[in-house]
Amino acid sequence: MRHLSVPSHETQRWLTLCRGRGWLAESGVVALNDGQRGLPLSPHAPDETDVVWEGHAHLDVEPTVKGPQRWQDRLPEELRHLPDDLWPSAYELQGDVLMVKVEPAVQPYESAMASAMLEQLPNVRLVCADEGVEGEFRVRQLRLLGSRDGSTSTRTQIKEHGASIWVDPNEVYFSSRLSTQRHQTLETLKAFRQTIGRPLVVADPYAGVGPSLPLLLAADDLLSGFLVGDLNPKAVDLLAENLRGWVRAPSRFSPSSVVCNDALAWKDEAELCGQADVLLVNLPHDSLEHLPDLFPILRRDGFSLVRGWAIVDRTALAEQRQALEASVEAAGGRCADLVFEEVKGFSSTRCFVVFQVTVAWD
């Protein structure tokens, strides 16, 4: 079949031109030798001598065969008659682990569904039924439906903002939904670092696997130390492993503590108190209630920054904001600056808010 041979960096330009003029054939782009790409041409495309091709050659190459576009098209013949809307329309990926809600009507066919998904999605290793979150660690209950290579471990690595992060959706909470917030945390801390004129010690007592940290640790001269932890021992194991990957020179950071404890008990450990310039509070159902017990973690000298996330009744927004101000004052501080705003993109009758307080200790 006739293909137009173009340098790979020009593929997009030629695809646009050929598609626009109706000269592309149905099959896909073919990789040729020497970094060239072959674009399949329909019989209507002008022949090789036409000036429109700018001298690029036409080659006779075997066309690529396009596979099915959807995993549903890979289901066994005997299940194809089932209505399309029976099948789940969405799934979530963490690394190479795919998690999908399986309605009771799909359960008899779940293993065929997992095989079709594995066939369609070459980067997926495990397909699991997502049976919802449970317990104080808000960990997902997963049920294995299919494995590409016989492995069953849900431990996997994801990439966020260029950093590799070990996660395990069956053991530890992680969500990519706050990824934009993590970027904003970086920008906020950079500005705060300028305000106080020295690198910061950050405390993240509900750190999970630590997704807030790689951006902060990688920023030039932003952090001088960290105190991080979680109550879930499995999260702390992954957090410690992640930190080994993110912190190239551990001696650069002091303190550099990784704690497995209840955040409410940090106030009872002298070495965890009075050192942090910044406190991150990410326990959205309880952040505001926990806050009074967390103030002892902060260094009471000049200014501190508290940044957290909470789920709040829409009707109680103003009240919660006042309660936040009151808890800062009860701790002996003053709200020099206070942000309390809804995070867009979280749909619920309750709202998900980010709060940020610059506390002055004067």
Ligand SMILES: C[S@@+](CC[C@H](N)C(=O)[O-])C[C@H]1O[C@@H](n2cnc3c(N)ncnc32)[C@H](O)[C@@H]1O
């Ligand atoms: C919403 S997750 C946030 C995790 C992480 N910061 C992130 O953004 O992915 C809350 C974390 O707090 C931990 N946790 C729950 N109660 C805790 C407590 N009392 N003290 C410390 N950690 C707690 C959970 O295990 C979970 O990892």
